Amino acid sequence: MINHQIKIDFKEYPSVLELSEPFQSLCNEAIKALSGSHSPYSKFRVGAALLLQSGKILHGSNQENVAYPSGLCAERVALFNWGANHSGDPIVAMAVTAQTDEFEIMQPVASCGACLQVMAECEKMQEKPFEIILFLSDGPVWVMPGVDSFLPFLFFEKRLGGES
Numbered sequence: 462m463i464n465h466q467i468k469i470d471f472k473e474y475p476s477v478l479e480l481s482e483p484f485q486s487l488c489n490e491a492i493k494a495l496s497g498s499h500s501p502y503s504k505f506r507v508g509a510a511l512l513l514q515s516g517k518i519l520h521g522s523n524q525e526n527v528a529y530p531s532g533l534c535a536e537r538v539a540l541f542n543w544g545a546n547h548s549g550d551p552i553v554a555m556a557v558t559a560q561t562d563e564f565e566i567m568q569p570v571a572s573c574g575a576c577l578q579v580m581a582e583c584e585k586m587q588e589k590p591f592e593i594i595l596f597l598s599d600g601p602v603w604v605m606p607g608v609d610s611f612l613p614f615l616f617f618e619k620r621l622g623g624e625s
């Protein structure tokens with residue numbers, strides 16, 4: 462039996478103000494994206510912003526539905542827009558934040574598994590990772606160098622062809 466341990470590489474900053482530009486501005490864009498959230502059921506607003514190589518910013522916010530599974534997370538709203546309309550312009554970084562009036566959020570909200578898998582697909586499409594910034598507007602910031610930090614055992618397409 463081999464007991465493996467996996468280390469995850471990410472940086473923590475006490476506040477968005479400690480980030481360099483253009484990441485500070487990107488976080489402000491994610492905060493702006495919160496206003497587009499349609500979240501009457503969870504009352505939990507999530508905003509995402511993508512910084513593209515050209516400098517363009519794409520926004521996403523969670524879009525809920527009365528038929529609950531029909532809704533979509535903020536990250537995937539932004540990433541699918543990129544895939545559909547901007548995939549020739551690589552993603553440099555993605556910032557994600559959340560707010561609710563229902564309780565105090567104590568630490569940055571980590572993206573769900575489905576969003577991580579979509580981030581992985583986008584990294585694969587552009588053949589390079591992008592930084593993922595999870596933050597609270599008045600709290601800590603976590604910066605991951607790529608989706609590998611979350612998904613070390615990522616499902617990847619070569620396995621469909623029998624390669625490991």
Ligand code: THU
Nearest residue numbers: 503505507523534535572573576
């Ligand atoms: N949500 C996101 O937008 N991103 C995530 O990664 C996790 C959850 C949304 C989905 C739903 O609208 C609300 O947060 C509560 O789960």
